[in-house]
Amino acid sequence: MLTILVPVxxxxxxxxxxxxxxxxxxxxxxxxxxxxxxxxxxxxxxxSGLAARVVAMTLGxxxxxxxxxxxxxxxxxxxxxxxxxxxxxxxxxxxxxxxxAVAGRVGAGLVACGYESADGSSGAVPGAVAxxxxxxxxxxxxxxxxxGTSLTVTRDLGSGPERAAAPLPAVVSFVxxxxxxxxxxxxxxxxxxxxGIVTLSSADVGVRPAAANAVDTGVTAAPASRRTPTVLGFxxxxxxxxxxxxxxxxDA
Amino acid sequence: MPEPEVTVVASDVATARRLLxxxxxxxxxxxxxxxxxxxxxxxPAGRVVLAPGLAGQDPAAVGPGVAALVAGAGxxxxxxxxxxxxxxGWLSATADLPxxxxxxxxxxxxxxxxxxxxxxxxxxxRLTQRVPxxxxxxxxxxxxxxxxxxxxxxxxxSALSSGPSALEIVxxxxxxxxxxxxxxxRVVVSVGRGIGGRxxxxxxxRLADVTGAALGASRAAVDSGWLPFxxxxxxxxxxxxxxxxxxxxxxGAVQHLAGMRASKRVVAVNTDPDAPISRxxxxxxxxxxxxxxxxxxxxxxxxx
Numbered sequence: 001m002l003t004i005l006v007p008v009x010x011x012x013x014x015x016x017x018x019x020x021x022x023x024x025x026x027x028x029x030x031x032x033x034x035x036x037x038x039x040x041x042x043x044x045x046x047x048s049g050l051a052a053r054v055v056a057m058t059l060g061x062x063x064x065x066x067x068x069x070x071x072x073x074x075x076x077x078x079x080x081x082x083x084x085x086x087x088x089x090x091x092x093x094x095x096x097x098x099x100x101a102v103a104g105r106v107g108a109g110l111v112a113c114g115y116e117s118a119d120g121s122s123g124a125v126p127g128a129v130a131x132x133x134x135x136x137x138x139x140x141x142x143x144x145x146x147x148g149t150s151l152t153v154t155r156d157l158g159s160g161p162e163r164a165a166a167p168l169p170a171v172v173s174f175v176x177x178x179x180x181x182x183x184x185x186x187x188x189x190x191x192x193x194x195x196g197i198v199t200l201s202s203a204d205v206g207v208r209p210a211a212a213n214a215v216d217t218g219v220t221a222a223p224a225s226r227r228t229p230t231v232l233g234f235x236x237x238x239x240x241x242x243x244x245x246x247x248x249x250x251d252a
Numbered sequence: 253m254p255e256p257e258v259t260v261v262a263s264d265v266a267t268a269r270r271l272l273x274x275x276x277x278x279x280x281x282x283x284x285x286x287x288x289x290x291x292x293x294x295x296p297a298g299r300v301v302l303a304p305g306l307a308g309q310d311p312a313a314v315g316p317g318v319a320a321l322v323a324g325a326g327x328x329x330x331x332x333x334x335x336x337x338x339x340x341g342w343l344s345a346t347a348d349l350p351x352x353x354x355x356x357x358x359x360x361x362x363x364x365x366x367x368x369x370x371x372x373x374x375x376x377x378r379l380t381q382r383v384p385x386x387x388x389x390x391x392x393x394x395x396x397x398x399x400x401x402x403x404x405x406x407x408x409x410s411a412l413s414s415g416p417s418a419l420e421i422v423x424x425x426x427x428x429x430x431x432x433x434x435x436x437x438r439v440v441v442s443v444g445r446g447i448g449g450r451x452x453x454x455x456x457x458r459l460a461d462v463t464g465a466a467l468g469a470s471r472a473a474v475d476s477g478w479l480p481f482x483x484x485x486x487x488x489x490x491x492x493x494x495x496x497x498x499x500x501x502x503x504g505a506v507q508h509l510a511g512m513r514a515s516k517r518v519v520a521v522n523t524d525p526d527a528p529i530s531r532x533x534x535x536x537x538x539x540x541x542x543x544x545x546x547x548x549x550x551x552x553x554x555x556x
Binding site for chain 1: 310315333334335339340341342351352368371372373377380384387418419421423424480488489496517530535537539540544548551
């Protein structure tokens with residue numbers, strides 16, 4: 001029976017600059033809401049008997065255990081934290097290899113990701129996971145159905161809606177919108193407060209961080225781009241807009 | 253030995269031209285054009301490789317051929333569309349290369365390394381990243397609108413073709429396809445979740461038609477299924493730089509602002525004057541979006 005692995009991210013609400021470097025230190029963190037969509041889809045697949053087990057995982061610091069506990073409240077059966085000082089600043093390749101290694105470890109037949117993460121990410125991890133595993137990738141799924149041998153999604157890559165199917169094992173990434181994540185009940189949240197999280201190290205998953213990486217060399221304030229807007233109500237606003245549109249039109 | 257070229261990979265000539273605009277002038281460049289990409293003459297690259305047989309959006313099928321063509325490149329630039337991200341991730345993992353993203357400027361450092369820049373923290377700061385000499389890097393680019401002088405590239409052809417794809421794809425609504433008119437539009441009428449619903453779209457589509465504008469949308473509106481993805485403006489969708497950007501019911505998430513920041517004039521129609529989009533706006537109209545659109549239509553159509 002199918003095991004679905006859902007990689008999630010514990011994201012900081014924003015970044016800040018400290019001593020000329022970008023940092024997430026000291027910024028509140030939470031489970032990326034983008035990653036609640038694949039989790040909810042996987043939970044429904046299990047509830048309807050199309051999957052046997054949903055495993056959530058993350059690569060992050062020890063503090064990411066809180067985000068993982070929330071995945072348990074949202075319906076994951078198990079949660080795995082891969083945490084190791086060696087993985088600090090892990091790049092796309094390393095992140096993908098860790099996800100691929102955990103997929104192998106739990107016997108996943110499907111990796112269900114969010115299509116990016118909310119903290120200004122590359123959006124390239126699902127493709128890298130597919131590349132690491134040698135599995136087909138179905139990206140930007142709105143809805144998805146799975147049977148014993150294949151996954152079918154509806155998606156739009158920019159040239160109109162399409163239905164795309166791939167044989168399992170596969171990697172899928174979800175966009176938000178079509179699947180509404182649930183809000184866990186207080187009881188569910190309380191029930192997982194002391195839930196055990198499996199923690200694995202670099203050695204446990206057999207992945208070493210990539211050696212050659214891009215390094216941040218500086219952060220500078222961008223030239224001020226803030227405009228001071230004119231604020232108008234309905235009547236004056238419409239007048240100004242008609243004038244603007246007429247101007248823009250006559251220049252064309 | 254000459255320094256390795258910076259190589260852009262694109263499925264159409266317009267995208268290749270925009271990607272080349274990210275690279276500092278004077279840097280040796282090459283463009284790899286996948287599939288039926290259009291006329292390469294005048295592309296501002298030193299060399300162009302046409303690979304008509306390498307087409308499709310499945311990275312596992314197109315990736316091995318692309319990897320063969322870009323082997324030896326100093327940097328490989330792709331655009332930040334979903335197929336671009338999928339291929340970039342796939343290449344990063346399979347060719348074991350670092351990946352940087354949202355890059356709007358790339359240059360060689362004097363020691364032969366590569367330095368890239370991108371906007372961070374909602375555009376208030378810029379981050380510089382460096383890759384050591386001799387280390388190729390995959391670059392997901394987010395080009396800013398720049399004028400690039402046409403070039404006279406040496407054009408070659410590659411006989412490589414895509415491998416088999418495990419994906420079965422069926423278009424659901426052929427009428428919904430076609431390139432969006434967003435790129436290059438002088439006026440963009442854009443809608444967000446604040447317009448209330450899909451059933452409200454008609455007046456904005458008509459306003460776009462009447463003003464010769466392209467219809468854009470926020471991620472929230474697209475994710476809600478109100479408009480196809482080709483209309484999405486933002487970090488994940490299209491980057492636009494029109495003379496006039498008209499935002500109806502768009503609060504202005506960082507993700508959206510990333511795609512329209514370069515607009516010359518921005519008008520936000522919103523019931524909340526403190527919405528983040530106001531920081532980028534020249535004019536904020538505090539009113540119901542639908543009522544403003546209807547009144548605009550009435551006035552514009554009356555004036556004809």
